[in-house]
Amino acid sequence: MSTLSRDEVARVAGLARIDLTPAEIDRLAGELDVIVESVARVSEIATPDVPATSHPLPLTNVFRPDVPVAPVDRDAVLAAAPASEDGKFLVPQILGEDA
Amino acid sequence: MTTLVDYDEAVTQFDPVIGIEVHVELGTRTKMFDGAAVTFGAEPNTEVTPVSLGLPGALPAVNGTAVEYAIRIGLALNCSIAESCRFARKNYFYPDVPKNFQTSQYDEPIAYEGYVDVELEDGSTFRVEIERAHMEEDAGKNTHVGGSTGRIHGAEYSLVDYNRAGIPLVEIVTKPITGAGERAPEVARAYVQTLRDLFRALGVSEARMERGNVRADVNVSLRPTPESALGTRTETKNVNSFRSIERAVRYEISRQAGVLNDGGTIVQETRHWHEDTGTTTSGRVKSDAEDYRYFPEPDLVPIAPDRAWVEEIRASLPELPAARRRRLQTEWGYADAEMRDVVNAGAVELIEATVAAGASPAAARKWWMGELARTAKQQEVELEALPITPAQIGALQKLVDDGRINDKLARQVLEGVLAGEGEPEAVVVARGLEVVSDDGPLLAAIDDALAAQPDIAEKIRSGNLGPVGAIIGAVMKATRGQADAGRVRELVLERVQG
Numbered sequence: 033m034s035t036l037s038r039d040e041v042a043r044v045a046g047l048a049r050i051d052l053t054p055a056e057i058d059r060l061a062g063e064l065d066v067i068v069e070s071v072a073r074v075s076e077i078a079t080p081d082v083p084a085t086s087h088p089l090p091l092t093n094v095f096r097p098d099v100p101v102a103p104v105d106r107d108a109v110l111a112a113a114p115a116s117e118d119g120k121f122l123v124p125q126i127l128g129e130d131a
Numbered sequence: 132m133t134t135l136v137d138y139d140e141a142v143t144q145f146d147p148v149i150g151i152e153v154h155v156e157l158g159t160r161t162k163m164f165d166g167a168a169v170t171f172g173a174e175p176n177t178e179v180t181p182v183s184l185g186l187p188g189a190l191p192a193v194n195g196t197a198v199e200y201a202i203r204i205g206l207a208l209n210c211s212i213a214e215s216c217r218f219a220r221k222n223y224f225y226p227d228v229p230k231n232f233q234t235s236q237y238d239e240p241i242a243y244e245g246y247v248d249v250e251l252e253d254g255s256t257f258r259v260e261i262e263r264a265h266m267e268e269d270a271g272k273n274t275h276v277g278g279s280t281g282r283i284h285g286a287e288y289s290l291v292d293y294n295r296a297g298i299p300l301v302e303i304v305t306k307p308i309t310g311a312g313e314r315a316p317e318v319a320r321a322y323v324q325t326l327r328d329l330f331r332a333l334g335v336s337e338a339r340m341e342r343g344n345v346r347a348d349v350n351v352s353l354r355p356t357p358e359s360a361l362g363t364r365t366e367t368k369n370v371n372s373f374r375s376i377e378r379a380v381r382y383e384i385s386r387q388a389g390v391l392n393d394g395g396t397i398v399q400e401t402r403h404w405h406e407d408t409g410t411t412t413s414g415r416v417k418s419d420a421e422d423y424r425y426f427p428e429p430d431l432v433p434i435a436p437d438r439a440w441v442e443e444i445r446a447s448l449p450e451l452p453a454a455r456r457r458r459l460q461t462e463w464g465y466a467d468a469e470m471r472d473v474v475n476a477g478a479v480e481l482i483e484a485t486v487a488a489g490a491s492p493a494a495a496r497k498w499w500m501g502e503l504a505r506t507a508k509q510q511e512v513e514l515e516a517l518p519i520t521p522a523q524i525g526a527l528q529k530l531v532d533d534g535r536i537n538d539k540l541a542r543q544v545l546e547g548v549l550a551g552e553g554e555p556e557a558v559v560v561a562r563g564l565e566v567v568s569d570d571g572p573l574l575a576a577i578d579d580a581l582a583a584q585p586d587i588a589e590k591i592r593s594g595n596l597g598p599v600g601a602i603i604g605a606v607m608k609a610t611r612g613q614a615d616a617g618r619v620r621e622l623v624l625e626r627v628q629g
Contacts, residue, residue, distance in 0.1 A: 044424075047222070047422055047424060048222075049224055086217050086427035086429075086433065087217075087427070087429070087432050087433060089432055091432040092215070092432055092433050092434060092435040093432075093434055093435060093436075093437075094192070094193065094431075094432050095192075095193050095194070095195030095198065096166065096192040096193060096194055096195060097195065097196075098159050098160050098161050098194050098195065098196035098197070099160065099161065099166065100160055100161050100166055100167070100168035101161075101165075101166030101167070101180065103167055103168070103177055103178055103179055103180060104179060104180055104181060104184070106174075106176045106177055106179075109176065109179065109184060110176070117276075117290055118175065118290065119174060119175040119176055119177075119292075120175045120176060120274070120290035120291055120292050121176070121226070121290065121291040121292075121293075122288055122289075122290055122291075123226040123288065123289050123290075123291055124288055124289075125286060125287060125288055125289070126225075126226060126273065126275070126286070126289050
């Protein structure tokens with residue numbers, strides 16, 4: 033039974049700024065559903081005495097010292113951008129709200 | 132157009148509830164998740180690494196000092212420090228967020244459930260409950276080009292500088308602040324001011340409002356009575372001076388009362404604060420676009436602050452501002468009302484630094500609370516934003532103490548320093564303001580004055596010293612205020628009677 037609707041796929045695609053055709057939405061709804069159901073099976077095994085984990089590595093507190101490193105070369109970085117001006121990245125008109 | 136309800140009227144009709152989110156940029160040497168340096172005023176895009184630019188394959192690494200600072204803030208706000216917490220991705224698209232997500236904390240903040248006592252202008256204390264304090268990173272800076280106002284509307288394109296992207300932030304969120312009543316605007320301002328002082332005392336940030344080190348989002352809602360359920364709130368973004376925070380809360384209370392009285396409903400939305408008009412306007416309505424699809428950051432392992440480390444940090448917390456203010460008041464010998472004025476004017480640090488620069492506490496207070504407070508008020512800026520330093524005030528006062536300038540000339544020197552003419556010494560030289568200590572020119576001026584007013588000269592000669600002031604006044608005028616009045620008096624008497 034499908035748990036992921038076409039509407040949900042369309043909505044998530046919209047949030048992720050991915051333009052999908054109706055045919056792609058149909059196909060992905062099916063494929064993603066398989067993935068979601070596989071993951072859902074994990075929750076059948078997880079019981080309250082199994083703590084949730086967000087990370088596969090048994091590590092905590094991996095810190096970096098607060099010491100500056102060399103920055104990347106600005107010209108090289110800006111050269112890789114579609115456009116730049118005055119040492120800044122130039123982006124198209126931003127629609128919507130004020131920054 | 133909404134009819135604003137007179138503020139006093141609005142707070143008798145409704146019970147205001149506020150909530151405040153404060154972002155503070157930590158004063159670490161490097162960014163939150165990479166080693167790019169952080170310095171104020173660097174050339175655009177010169178403090179960036181592959182991580183700050185969100186380049187593919189770049190891996191973040193947590194700045195340990197930033198975590199320590201966050202714990203310091205949490206402890207100073209009487210929060211519990213999480214046994215374990217993690218970072219999360221907040222996904223959204225905006226050019227100033229190069230990765231298309233902000234690394235933040237969501238369900239597991241590093242600090243939670245605390246409070247801070249805020250001192251109000253009348254000396255009373257108001258307790259603000261803290262919901263949480265979490266770590267995250269700042270975004271880059273957009274500059275909108277084209278259009279008339281530099282704002283987004285009408286802009287043709289935007290320029291992005293990623294120097295700020297990745298600077299460590301701690302966001303502190305209050306619980307709904309109830310019970311403030313008509314003092315809600317004052318409580319809001321005093322709360323942010325208290326946090327600012329705290330950040331500085333803790334040494335975790337320079338906390339300069341005018342540089343955007345501390346930024347506040349202000350939530351306001353109204354309800355008919357304190358017993359009613361909470362009303363719908365609006366969130367006014369980026370209100371970045373103490374005065375504006377107070378004004379924005381006041382405005383929202385008046386505006387929302389107007390909407391409600393007209394039979395309307397408050398829409399849950401973000402609003403923009405306009406400094407020039409003192410008003411807010413509707414931004415975006417909370418909607419689908421607000422779905423940030425938070426999920427745990429897979430590239431960073433959890434943070435589980437060792438209890439011994441937390442206690443070590445607790446033990447190393449410095450004297451906090453309230454205790455420090457009490458100590459300084461005693462040291463400086465200020466009366467309660469004087470100290471309160473100094474605190475309310477945000478002048479404690481300035482006076483402390485001025486005293487450290489050699490001025491007496493009384494002289495330091497005289498400058499910051501007198502001439503400089505007036506200037507700040509005229510220019511509608513905070514005292515510390517004036518282009519003058521405590522060291523310069525110390526140097527100015529030394530010129531007075533050494534008798535090289537008098538109080539009147541000192542005010543002109545101050546004016547020069549504020550106008551960017553350089554250090555006090557340089558202004559004295561450039562403007563030729565030094566007190567005339569050479570008797571020669573003074574005697575010449577005295578002779579001129581006596582000759583010009585022979586009747587007064589005669590009176591003095593006959594022993595009536597009353598009119599001496601008139602001669603001194605004439606001499607001061609002739610020397611453009613650059614004479615020592617006491618010395619002039621001596622010389623006049625010598626001249627006439629000697």
